[in-house]
Amino acid sequence: MPAHDAGLHNNRQDRPISSTQSPMLSARNVVKSFGGFVALDKCTLDIAARSITGIIGPNGAGKSTLFNVFAGVTAPDSGTMSLGGRNIAGLRPDQLAGLGLVRTFQISRELGELTVIENMLLASPTQSGDAVWRLLFNPGRVRTEQSAAIAKARALLEQVGLWQLANEPAKNLSGGQKKLLEISRALMLDPGIILLDEPTAGVSPLMTKMLGETITRLRDQGLTFAIIEHDMDVIAELCDPIYVLAEGRTLMSGTFREVASNRDVMHAYLGKVA
Ligand SMILES: Nc1ncnc2c1ncn2[C@@H]1O[C@H](COP(=O)(O)OP(=O)(O)O)[C@@H](O)[C@H]1O
Ligand SMILES: [Mg+2]
Secondary structure: OOOOHHHHOOOHHHOOOOOOOOOOEEEEEEEEEEOOEEEEEEEEEEEOOOOEEEEEOOOOOOHHHHHHHHOOOOOOOEEEEEEOOEEOOOOOHHHHHHOOEEEOOOOOHHHHHOEHHHHHHHHOOOOOOOHHHHHHHOHHHHHHHHHHHHHHHHHHHHHOOOHHHOOOEHHHOOHHHHHHHHHHHHHOOOOOEEEEEOOOOOOOHHHHHHHHHHHHHHHHOOOEEEEEOOOHHHHHHHOEOEEEEEOOEEEEEEOHHHHHOOHHHHHHHHHHHO
8 A cells, every 4th residue: 555644744725635545544453352341353444535434333332442542542452553554553642643643532621611712722733841941942933833823723713603702711612612622623733534423412403513514614625534423314414434333343334325224234233222
């Protein structure tokens, strides 16, 4: 597989379109156990560049574990993972973010106390731990970086209608607004691919529609998404292809129609209920 990670870097506007059909993000036979429990059991899956790939499956199927493994939060026991043809096994979340792979995180209780704009600036790569030292030795540069980060944060917040709430503590946002902020935080890192774990959980129907429009607009600008989602209307509307995970492995993949009409998929869900 040729390395073409140029497509993963920075600047959504002028990102080159991948010249090959090779997947952007792949997992091959990934295994992850917790104690004796096998959460991922030789899981294999490909996410194509510029797709909105859906991942569905019963509770406990291993969906969130797969994202944690992709994002460098959890180390897999075995198997391989690649991003743009490059092996990403063992990389930390910040290293993966540098390569363009980002997963969103819920606004924690601590982050909820910070304002919307503070949340954005905290996500910015220029706000690294050594900022204090650089401020001592090169205050002008830090100020320039900060005003650039503020301008970027403002542009991103304006795109999702959150700029007028910039000075509001994040905890005061609605469920849907928090999700938009989580995605906007991820965008501060100029990702090529964003992993979203249940983005519409606890979100009103109106805001779910707006989230869907935002995700579609970003995809049209060149971003790739992988989305774990329970809401089948959202899956049907946004995602192609869709992977069905069950008991830690890929049961099948296809369009919504193909997946929804598959007997094995129905059994995987019904088996969980029964
Ligand atoms: N850190 C962990 N420690 C122990 N078990 C875990 C851990 N994370 C996930 N699991 C278990 O792995 C299985 C898959 O979990 P998860 O990936 O969260 O499923 P899903 O997101 O598909 O609902 C579940 O049975 C869960 O209890
Ligand atoms: Mg989950």
